[in-house]
Amino acid sequence: MSIEMYQVDAFTKEAFKGNPAIVCILEKELGDEMMQAIACEMNLSETAFIIQERNNDKKNNKFKIRWFTPNREVSLCGHATLAASEVLFNQLNIPFNEIVYVSKSGILRAHKDVYGISLDFPLDSAINIEFERFNGLLNAMGISNYRNIFYGRETKKLVIHLESVKEILEVSPDFELMTRLDIDDIKGVGITAYSGEDHDIITRYFNPWAGVNEDSVTGSVHTLLASYWSKILIKSELRAYQASKRGGEMVLRIKENKRVEMIGQAKTILKGRLHI
Structure with a gap:
């Protein structure tokens, strides 16, 4: 079997910035174990199928999409969806102005925007939680002072x-200590603050439980x-910067x-075929 694949840097217009993702274009369905094995082999934070x-x-503008980290499937991934849209719009030149994705998080849409490619995602809502429950996590991350802690009703992100x-x-987390904590209902943890310069907000995001210590740019948490x-x-419109080592930005x-429309740019840096 041979699978067409691309590597794309998402939420950036420069190569080697933003968040890299693999996009696999399938001609037929693959089993879960095979997709997980491919994602593990690619060893990026996410691989999109x-x-x-x-x-x-007859072909149309509707695509099924699934996302895998090196060790598990996730229900929503922004940067790999942006990467997939970059491939479809600008590498494969599909004859449609809009892409409709069928995913485990429902219907997602993508279209071209003045700022890049716009992804139409469900807006999550913040709910307050008991701070004391996360004292161990705060200690593992080296955080002693904070304004607030909140939790995503749908994304389950802290x-x-x-x-x-x-x-x-x-912030310099102890990732080994984080993975030993019993917080199974947390699907990753972000830190954020007001920026007030070129961007409205600044963020970093960590998910060592999914094999990604610090993610370069994270769509879902936004x-x-x-x-x-x-x-x-x-x-109603925000400019966001994720301050990872690679860095990346988006408009919300x-x-x-x-x-919520999540808008960013992406750059394809590699294309080829995966032989199995």
């Missing part, structure tokens, strides 16, 4: 609101950050129907 749906043997950009940049920060800053645009 897409297959075009057909109506009466986010810690810190005081400043300086504090965001200085569905939660968009709803949280839009209420604080009273803005709140929509009325509990959706």
Whole structure:
């Protein structure tokens, strides 16, 4: 079997910045074990598998999409969806202005925007939780002062609101200690603060439980950050920067129907075929 594949740097316009993802274009369905094995072999934070749906043997703009980290499947991944859209729009030149993805998080849409490629995702909502429960996590991350801790109702992601950009940049987690904590209902943890310079907010994101100590740029956590920060800053459009080693940025645009447009650029740096 031979599979067409691409490596794309997402949420950046420069090579070797943003968050790299593998995009596999499937001609037929693969089993879960095979997709997991491929993702493990690729060893990036996410590998996306897409297959075009057909109506009466005619191709259309609807694609099934699934995302795998090196050790598990995830229900939503923003940067790998942006990478898939870059491949479909700009490498394969599909004759459609919109892509409709069928995923485990429901229907997702992508279209070209003045800022790059826009992804239409469900907007998550922040709910408050008992701070004391996460004292062990805070200690493992070296965090002693914070403004707030909140939890994503849908994404199950935990986010810690810190005081400043300086504090965001200085956080140095003990990832081994984090993985030993009994917090199975947490699907990754982010830290965020107001930026106020070229961007409205700054973020970092960690998920050692999924084999990704620090993610370069994380789309899914921004569905939660968009709803949280839009209420604080009273803005429906936000510029966000994820301060990982590679760095990446996006525009978040709140929509009325509990959706959010996540807009960014992407650059394909490698294409080829995977032989199995």
